[in-house]
Amino acid sequence: MSLAHAILGFLNYGPKTGYDLKRVFEASVSYFWNARQSQIYQTLPDLEKRGWATVELVRQDDRPNRKEYSLTDAGREELRHWLGQAQPNPPIRSPFLVQVFFSGELPDDEVLAVLEEKAQELRDVLALFETGPVSQPVYAEHVPKRDRFFWYLTLDYGIESARSSLRWIESAIERIREGAYERGIDGAITEKETT
Amino acid sequence: MSLAHAILGFLNYGPKTGYDLKRVFEASVSYFWNARQSQIYQTLPDLEKRGWATVELVRQDDRPNRKEYSLTDAGREELRHWLGQAQPNPPIRSPFLVQVFFSGELPDDEVLAVLEEKAQELRDVLALFETGPVSQPVYAEHVPKRDRFFWYLTLDYGIESARSSLRWIESAIERIREGAYERGIDGAITEKETT
DNA sequence: AAATTCATGTAATAAGTTACATGATTCC
DNA sequence: GGAATCATGTAACTTATTACATGAATTT
Numbered sequence: 001m002s003l004a005h006a007i008l009g010f011l012n013y014g015p016k017t018g019y020d021l022k023r024v025f026e027a028s029v030s031y032f033w034n035a036r037q038s039q040i041y042q043t044l045p046d047l048e049k050r051g052w053a054t055v056e057l058v059r060q061d062d063r064p065n066r067k068e069y070s071l072t073d074a075g076r077e078e079l080r081h082w083l084g085q086a087q088p089n090p091p092i093r094s095p096f097l098v099q100v101f102f103s104g105e106l107p108d109d110e111v112l113a114v115l116e117e118k119a120q121e122l123r124d125v126l127a128l129f130e131t132g133p134v135s136q137p138v139y140a141e142h143v144p145k146r147d148r149f150f151w152y153l154t155l156d157y158g159i160e161s162a163r164s165s166l167r168w169i170e171s172a173i174e175r176i177r178e179g180a181y182e183r184g185i186d187g188a189i190t191e192k193e194t195t
Numbered sequence: 196m197s198l199a200h201a202i203l204g205f206l207n208y209g210p211k212t213g214y215d216l217k218r219v220f221e222a223s224v225s226y227f228w229n230a231r232q233s234q235i236y237q238t239l240p241d242l243e244k245r246g247w248a249t250v251e252l253v254r255q256d257d258r259p260n261r262k263e264y265s266l267t268d269a270g271r272e273e274l275r276h277w278l279g280q281a282q283p284n285p286p287i288r289s290p291f292l293v294q295v296f297f298s299g300e301l302p303d304d305e306v307l308a309v310l311e312e313k314a315q316e317l318r319d320v321l322a323l324f325e326t327g328p329v330s331q332p333v334y335a336e337h338v339p340k341r342d343r344f345f346w347y348l349t350l351d352y353g354i355e356s357a358r359s360s361l362r363w364i365e366s367a368i369e370r371i372r373e374g375a376y377e378r379g380i381d382g383a384i385t386e387k388e389t390t
Numbered sequence: 391a392a393a394t395t396c397a398t399g400t401a402a403t404a405a406g407t408t409a410c411a412t413g414a415t416t417c418c
Numbered sequence: 419g420g421a422a423t424c425a426t427g428t429a430a431c432t433t434a435t436t437a438c439a440t441g442a443a444t445t446t
Contacts, residue, residue, distance in 0.1 A: 001433075002288075002290040002293055003433085003434090005290075006292065006297075008292045009296065009297035009300075010291065011315045012297070012300065013263075017396095017398090018397080018398075018399090019395095019396065019397050019398080026373075027308050028296070029292070029293060031287070032289040032290065032293070033286075033287070033288050033290075033292070033293050035398095036434070036435065037398095038399080038400080038434090038435080038436085038437090039433080039434060039435080041399060042399090042400090042433095042434095050358065052414075060396095060397095062442080062443065062444095063395090063396055063397070063443070064396060064397035064398065064440095064441080064442075065397075065398085066397070066398090067395090067397090067398080070273040076219040078272040079297070079300065080300060080301065082294075083294055083297055083298060083300055083305075083309075084301060084305045084308075084355075085289055085309070085310065085314040086291075086294075086308075086309045086313055086316075087290035087293075087294055088290075089291070090288060090289075090290065090318075091228075091406090092226070092227050092228070093197075093227070093228050093230050093285060094209035094285075094286065095200075095226065095228075095283075096223060096281075096282055096284070097200045097224070097227040097228070097349050097352060098197055098200065098204065098227070098228050098282075099277075099278055099281075099282055100345055100348055100349050100352075101204065101223070101224055101345060101346060101349045102207070102274070102278055102345070103278060103345045103433080104203075104338075104339060104341045104342030104343075104345050105204075105207060105274065105275060105278055105342075106275065106278050106279060108396090110278075110279045112416075113281075114278075114279065114280070117281040117387075118281055118428085119280075121284075131411095134421075136376070142300060143299075145376060145377070146299045146376045146377075147299030147300075148299075149296055149299070149375065149376030150268050150296060150297070150298045150299050150376075150428085151296060151369055153295055154292050154295050154296045155265035156367075157292060157295075157363050158365065160362070160363050161356065161359055161360065161363075162357075162361055164355055164356055164359035165356065165359075167355070168351065168352050168355050168356075172348055172351075177285055181340060181341045181344030181345075182340070192230050195206070196404080196405075198405085198406090200440090212424095212426090213424075213425080213426075213427090214423095214425050214426080216422065224425090230406085231406070231407065231408085232408060232426095232427095233407080233409090233427080233428080234405080234407080234409085236407095236426075236427060236428090237406095237428090255396090255424095255425090257414080257415065257424095258414075258415075258424055258425070259412095259413075259414075259424060259425040259426065260423090260425075260426085261426090262426080286434090327446070365436090
């Protein structure tokens with residue numbers, strides 16, 4: 001259950017409500033971890049039960065009351081422990097790759113349409129990464145330089161992996177247009193690095 | 196529910212039992228889609244209910260009886276329809292990137308240990324891709340060249356994305372060793388392509 | 391007047407994991 | 419003798435999604 005740990009990570013920057021957390025997820029880690037509002041609200045009482053956070057009701061007159069969750073020492077310890085252990089990779093599930101895998105069943109034009117659509121998606125994602133809110137994170141102030149460094153590392157990962165996927169799709173499209181599959185598997189395999 | 200569609204894709208190469216399917220998943224698409232035995236057995240009756248497959252009991256004396264599922268015309272049609280539509284991206288959930296994101300909380304040596312472990316994992320995956328069973332798929336014979344082309348395309352994707360991730364991790368390790376985070380965010384960002 | 395923001399939650403369902411259960415044959 | 423292969427399934431649980439429900443204040 002790493003959603004709980006992601007929440008601990010954010011609470012470490014200061015007390016937050018379920019509502020705050022939802023916004024903060026969206027503004028920062030949403031491209032590699034996002035959570036539904038309902039899931040966040042379901043997880044918060046659990047953090048309290050485990051002793052990782054405490055709740056405080058903050059009364060407001062003009063707006064709905066807030067329930068602020070704060071990280072406890074036990075919570076911070078749990079976070080550090082979790083961060084220090086390489087997390088196992090969850091099984092990847094890519095419907096898109098399943099689709100490509102079985103695309104022998106489709107005529108060229110239909111496969112190409114799907115690939116073009118995916119390529120465009122990736123270009124849009126890249127444009128967002130380079131200009132959008134993710135590249136100018138303002139969702140927390142007075143954050144140490146070192147913390148920001150790691151934030152940007154993940155952004156960098158997102159950019160690099162999107163670029164890599166796009167290169168792959170574009171080359172796949174080209175190979176299909178050339179009719180590479182008629183020449184056997186060689187047409188599908190990228191040359192190995194000649195080192 | 197794309198597990199159902201992945202199964203349809205395999206049934207399209209001939210009738211299979213739950214047991215066959217489990218092996219075939221492992222030997223081919225496991226690095227981008229894998230399913231537990233229990234999940235496959237839970238899904239199969241559903242395919243039948245939807246009219247996408249039929250079952251036939253094959254009695255065996257020396258071994259347990261087999262329940263062979265065959266694709267129906269409706270099933271093939273469903274498969275083609277699914278293949279022709281670009282599938283929406285499921286939300287990515289990467290505990291590893293969450294971990295990196297919050298790694299400001301950890302001292303250098305602990306972060307580096309986690310990154311090194313992940314780098315080694317990627318090197319192992321790459322070695323497997325290049326020599327292992329995935330690169331010599333024998334799990335189906337008499338498969339058209341064009342089908343194999345798409346199989347190899349997905350393998351190629353796996354190799355390229357593993358290489359891309361490894362490059363990223365190695366450069367991250369280097370930047371941390373150099374103390375790049377002291378110089379602000381510039382140390383974390385890959386130079387933009389100078390075009 | 392309508393939409394958005396702020397703020398909380400619950401219920402039903404779907405998808406996936408873990409663990410259990412059985413039993414013959416064949417390979418080491 | 420023990421492990422692996424062949425072959426089926428079910429039950430309990432966890433995780434995540436979809437959809438519903440409420441309501442004041444502010445912005446368009």
